[in-house]
Amino acid sequence: MPQSLTLIAKPESLTAVTEFVRKGAREANLPELHMRQLELMIEEILANIWRYSYPEDAPGRVAVTYSVSRPGEMEVEVADQGVAFDPLTADAPDLTLDLSRRPVGGLGILLVKSFARSLKYRRELGWNRLSFEISANP
Amino acid sequence: MTIDCTQMGGKVVLHVAGRMDAESAAHLEGQCDSCIAEGATSLVIDLGDLSYVSSMGLRSFVGIAKKLKNKGGELRICRLTGLVRQVFEITRLNQVFPMYESVESALLGG
Numbered sequence: 001m002p003q004s005l006t007l008i009a010k011p012e013s014l015t016a017v018t019e020f021v022r023k024g025a026r027e028a029n030l031p032e033l034h035m036r037q038l039e040l041m042i043e044e045i046l047a048n049i050w051r052y053s054y055p056e057d058a059p060g061r062v063a064v065t066y067s068v069s070r071p072g073e074m075e076v077e078v079a080d081q082g083v084a085f086d087p088l089t090a091d092a093p094d095l096t097l098d099l100s101r102r103p104v105g106g107l108g109i110l111l112v113k114s115f116a117r118s119l120k121y122r123r124e125l126g127w128n129r130l131s132f133e134i135s136a137n138p
Numbered sequence: 139m140t141i142d143c144t145q146m147g148g149k150v151v152l153h154v155a156g157r158m159d160a161e162s163a164a165h166l167e168g169q170c171d172s173c174i175a176e177g178a179t180s181l182v183i184d185l186g187d188l189s190y191v192s193s194m195g196l197r198s199f200v201g202i203a204k205k206l207k208n209k210g211g212e213l214r215i216c217r218l219t220g221l222v223r224q225v226f227e228i229t230r231l232n233q234v235f236p237m238y239e240s241v242e243s244a245l246l247g248g
Contacts, residue, residue, distance in 0.1 A: 036221040095229065096230075099207060102200055104204075105193065106193075107229045110228065111192075
């Protein structure tokens with residue numbers, strides 16, 4: 001059965017959301033490495049929401065839902081009501097640049113794409129809904 | 139996250155352990171800034187006991203390395219494991235900084 005947690009999208013909410021998804025990861029028996037990958041994905045997605053989705057002086061809600069379909073697998077959805085933004089269409093960072101030309105940021109979405117088994121975005125009734133699956137199964 | 143700072147072979151070695159998230163990344167950058175202000179031009183960062191790093195942490199490593207390069211030195215990173223190794227490989231930052239398997243080899247450089 002899916003479990004949900006809704007909080008205000010701000011840095012102070014990260015600990016509670018991380019603890020919430022860790023509970024799901026334990027239910028799914030995810031190995032430690034996958035649990036850390038999951039935490040990283042959650043941090044990157046939430047950081048994008050509090051930085052870019054809502055105005056800095058008016059943070060809005062973020063709803064995180066997870067479900068465990070079978071051992072070793074977990075589905076997660078992160079939803080917000082900020083400006084429409086599909087991270088799947090964001091420009092990929094240029095990883096070939098040397099240090100002097102490397103921008104200091106822009107790597108979060110790349111990491112999320114790399115660790116997610118599947119990653120989907122839809123805009124629905126004013127909500128951005130980013131869902132992904134993490135799996136330790138082959 | 140904890141940072142232990144030691145002098146080895148005339149170089150500063152920072153041993154970073156625990157989790158490096160947005161908040162603690164700034165802490166490491168501050169520590170490195172202090173070392174640079176005290177005259178260090180090259181730093182060795184030992185990540186053997188770091189279990190977690192997000193893109194905010196990576197941002198700090200890139201920032202520190204740029205400052206050291208401007209001083210004519212470099213940032214040497216060693217002992218990557220688990221998620222931290224994956225994150226450096228995915229972002230190809232393992233090809234941007236010199237990476238070493240041990241503190242000793244990082245001190246020798248090359």
